[in-house]
Structure formats: C-alpha cells, structure tokens
Amino acid sequence: MALHGRDIVCLGFGEWDAELWTNQQHLMARLGRRNRVLFLESLGLRQPRLAGRDLRRMARRVRRAAAGPRPVDGLHVLSPLVIPLHGRPGIKALNARLLRAQVGRAARQLGLERPLLWSYVPQAEWLVDTLRPSAVVYHCVDDIAAQKGVQAAAFRTAEARFAARADLVLASAPALAERMRTLTDRVFYAPNVADTERFATALEDGPTDAALAALARPRIVFTGAVVATKLDLELLEGVARARPGWSIALVGPVGAGDPRTDVSVLERLPNVHLLGSRPYAALPEVLRGADVALVPYAINELTRSVFPMKVYEYLAAGLPVVTTPLPALHGTAGVQVAADAAATVAAVERALAEDGPAARRERSTAARGHSWEARLDEIDSYLSRLGRA
Numbered sequence: 363m364a365l366h367g368r369d370i371v372c373l374g375f376g377e378w379d380a381e382l383w384t385n386q387q388h389l390m391a392r393l394g395r396r397n398r399v400l401f402l403e404s405l406g407l408r409q410p411r412l413a414g415r416d417l418r419r420m421a422r423r424v425r426r427a428a429a430g431p432r433p434v435d436g437l438h439v440l441s442p443l444v445i446p447l448h449g450r451p452g453i454k455a456l457n458a459r460l461l462r463a464q465v466g467r468a469a470r471q472l473g474l475e476r477p478l479l480w481s482y483v484p485q486a487e488w489l490v491d492t493l494r495p496s497a498v499v500y501h502c503v504d505d506i507a508a509q510k511g512v513q514a515a516a517f518r519t520a521e522a523r524f525a526a527r528a529d530l531v532l533a534s535a536p537a538l539a540e541r542m543r544t545l546t547d548r549v550f551y552a553p554n555v556a557d558t559e560r561f562a563t564a565l566e567d568g569p570t571d572a573a574l575a576a577l578a579r580p581r582i583v584f585t586g587a588v589v590a591t592k593l594d595l596e597l598l599e600g601v602a603r604a605r606p607g608w609s610i611a612l613v614g615p616v617g618a619g620d621p622r623t624d625v626s627v628l629e630r631l632p633n634v635h636l637l638g639s640r641p642y643a644a645l646p647e648v649l650r651g652a653d654v655a656l657v658p659y660a661i662n663e664l665t666r667s668v669f670p671m672k673v674y675e676y677l678a679a680g681l682p683v684v685t686t687p688l689p690a691l692h693g694t695a696g697v698q699v700a701a702d703a704a705a706t707v708a709a710v711e712r713a714l715a716e717d718g719p720a721a722r723r724e725r726s727t728a729a730r731g732h733s734w735e736a737r738l739d740e741i742d743s744y745l746s747r748l749g750r751a
Contacts, residue, residue: 365742366396369477371469371493373402373486375506378439381615382587383642385503385534385554385671386482387435388734394437400472401439402465405457405485406446431468440468454516458488466492484517484524497745500528502538503554505667510591510620521545529748532741535690537667550744553690555732556674562726563646564679570651571644573637577609580714583652583681585613585645586672588636589620594660594686595628600703601658601710602631608710610656613648615639649679654713657685657697658706666690673697677729680722682713696725 370393374386378401390401403426426432426441433439442464444457469477469492479486479495482503490498507514507521525531525545532552533539539551574581582601584593602610610633617623628634640648649655655676659665669690676683683697684706691697698713700706 365393365738365745368397368496369474370397370399371402371465371474371477371479371489371495372399373405373479373481373483373489375404375482375504377403377441378434381618381639385501388557388671389738390437390480391435392734392738394435398472398474399437400431400465400468400474400477401437403439403441405442405444405461405483427464431472438468438472440464457485461485461488462492465489469493481524484520487520487524487527490527497529497748498524498527499530499532499741499745500525500542501532501534502542503532503534505538505664508663508667530741530744535667535669536692537689548748550741552737552740553669554671554674555734555737556671556678556729558674558678558726558730558733560643561646561649561675561678562680562730564650564681565722565726568650569647571613571637571640571648573635574611574613574648574651577611577635578607579609580653580710581609581611581651582654582656582710583611583613583648584656584658585640585648585675586670587614587618587620588612588616588623588625589618590623591620591662592659592665592668594658595625597658597660597686597703597706598634599627599631601706602628602634604703604707605710606633609633609635611635611637611648611652613637613640613645645675646679649676649681652679652681653717654710655679655681655683656706656710657683657688657691659686659688661686661688674729674732677725677732680726682717682721682725684709684713696728 372390390399393399427443431438431440442461444460445453476494476496478497480499482501507517522545525542531542531546531549533542534554539549542549616625657670666689677696684700685691685697687699687701698709700709
C-alpha cells in the first residue's frame with residue numbers, strides 16, 4: 363500500500379461503529395495504519411422519524427458531538443452535529459457553517475494540514491475552503507438519492523457540483539460509474555472487494571459457528587442485513603418451500619436501515635433460520651459450515667447500483683455463489699445467476715453437485731487479488747497519475 367504518511371479527512375455515510383462494516387470502514391481502517399485519519403460520521407441524509415431508534419441515535423449524536431474527536435481503531439472519529447433537514451436552503455446554510463466549525467476545530471486539534479479530503483457524500487463540498495485539501499476524492503458506493511427518506515433532488519444537485527470539483531471519483535458499480543461520467547471524466551471503476559486473507563481461513567480446519575453447525579445439510583447461507591429494501595424475500599420463501607430439506611440460514615441483523623422489514627413469512631418456515639448478527643471476525647466460522655452462499659437481492663432502483671461486498675468474501679472462503687441478476691455482478695467470475703426461485707433451486711443444486719475441495723481452493727485463489735490492499739494500491743496509482751499522491 364503506497365498511500366502513507368498523509369493527513370486524511372473522510373466524510374462517511376454512516377456511523378463508524380455500525381453493526382455491519384462497509385467500504386468506508388474497511389478502507390479507512392487500513393489507511394489509518396499508515397496515515398493520520400479523521401473520519402466524520404454521517405450527516406443524517408434521511409429525515410429522521412420521531413420514534414425510538416431515531417431518537418436514541420440523535421441523543422447519542424449530541425453526546426458524541428460534545429466530546430469531540432475520539433480515537434477508535436487506529437484513527438479518530440468525529441460525530442458532527444447538524445440538522446438533518448438537508449432540502450431546506452436556510453438549514454443547509456446553517457449546516458454548512460456548523461460542519462466547517464466542528465471539522466476545522468478537530469483538524470486543528472489533531473494537527474492536520476492540507477489533508478486529502480475523501481468523501482462518500484457530496485456535502486463534503488462545504489469543507490473544501492476550510493480544509494484547503496491537497497486533493498479531493500468522491501467515493502460513490504451507493505445511489506444514496508434512491509434511498510427512502512433522502513431529499514433526492516437536493517442530493518443530486520450537490521453531487522453534480524462535488525463530482526465536478528473532485529480530483530478523482532471512485533464508483534463501485536457500473537451504473538454509478540456511468541452516471542458519474544456524465545459529470546466528470548476523472549472516474550475510476552472500483553467495485554467492492556473483501557478481506558480475502560481473513561475469509562480464506564474458512565478453508566482451514568477450525569471451529570464452525572455453533573448455531574449453523576446444528577442445522578441439517580445442505581446449508582444455504584446469506585450473510586448481511588436482512589432488509590426488505592434489498593432482499594427478495596419472496597424468492598427466499600419460494601426456495602424454502604421448494605426444498606424443505608435444505609437449511610436456509612440468514613446471518614445478520616433484521617431491519618438494519620429498514621426497520622419496517624417484515625420477515626414473519628420466513629419465520630414461519632421451519633427450514634429458514636434467522637440466526638442474527640455475528641461479529642465480523644467470526645464470519646469465516648459461519649462460512650466454514652456453509653455449502654452454498656446466496657446473494658438473494660431484489661432487483662430495484664437501489665440495488666441496480668450495488669456491488670455486494672459479500673461476493674468476494676464468499677469466493678475467498680471458497681464457496682459456490684448463487685446470485686440474482688444484479689447488473690453490477692454481470693460477468694463476475696465464480697458466480698451463478700438465477701432470476702427467480704425455480705432458477706435459484708436449480709443453480710444451488712448444480713453448485714452442490716459440482717463443488718469439492720479443489721473447486722473451493724480454486725475459487726479462493728482467484729479471489730485473492732480482490733483485496734482491500736490491492737484496491738488501495740490502485741487508488742494510489744490513479745492519484746499519482748493526477749500528480750496528487
């Protein structure tokens with residue numbers, strides 16, 4: 363990894379200690395090993411509801427904002443306090459002043475000078491004049507404007523300005539790269555990758571997740587957030603009903619980011635098992651006990667721009683992968699595509715028949731190059747060509 367010895371300020375789209383780590387945590391944690399990184403937590407782009415979960419989150423944000431930057435995982439995290447009503451001009455101007463003041467103070471406190479400004483949301487445009495960054499990176503990993511509760515028009519307008527101003531735009535899915543290229547020619551297609559070294563340990567002898575090990579084989583496994591906005595719950599129901607002898611295990615929090623998710627139909631099926639969350643470090647133990655890995659995403663406006671991080675996690679663990687036809691995964695080696703429940707059943711049966719130790723080693727070896735370290739080297743190369751690294 364060549365990016366080292368630098369000051370970096372990163373504006374993310376979520377909280378650092380979120381239950382499920384995403385691209386932002388994986389990259390910034392690695393950059394924090396060789397750089398001074400200040401990570402700014404989400405500005406709350408969707409309008410909150412005056413309900414339990416959102417109220418608790420707002421109270422926690424006030425407490426954390428008052429505390430200033432805190433050391434976590436080898437970097438510093440700041441929880442900026444802004445008003446989550448981004449579509450209103452008066453509030454937008456106030457938020458810009460609030461963010462500049464808080465981030466400017468934190469940067470001075472930490473001794474950061476002319477940092478690399480790396481942002482997952484376009485509101486980082488407010489920080490350019492304050493930080494005077496050595497370079498600006500816009501990292502587009504989701505179609506955030508398509509998410510429920512986000513002021514889409516305001517977000518798209520800010521995104522167009524920020525992408526045009528950025529020295530480099532990273533896009534994690536072909537649809538995102540295509541849209542970004544209408545705004546700037548400085549676009550690098552950078553699909554999500556994985557901690558391939560960690561997940562390859564699933565091929566080694568070791569413990570298997572106890573709850574998974576208790577299930578009958580074959581075990582068909584999904585890891586990640588169980589949410590209606592992304593998962594095709596009808597497909598999962600159809601597969602479970604078509605093959606009652608299979609154990610379908612969903613490993614992850616239910617409703618994370620989509621609290622209205624209703625999984626009652628799945629809960630009534632005896633061969634569908636909602637096993638709950640696992641620490642990230644324990645996921646290889648889950649995959650060690652799996653027979654086939656699923657990416658059962660619905661095809662909708664949001665998922666058309668998604669490249670699931672779990673794909674290379676599954677492949678690094680050596681597992682055969684069956685996915686719905688997500689546009690971003692078109693042509694991805696090592697995955698079988700199935701559009702509905704019947705096709706998924708057929709693809710899983712084919713995967714079970716063709717699998718074996720040699721096939722698993724081959725998949726894991728092929729996935730090795732799709733690591734976060736390799737991705738950072740590529741990003742550094744692109745920045746170097748711009749004369750900014």
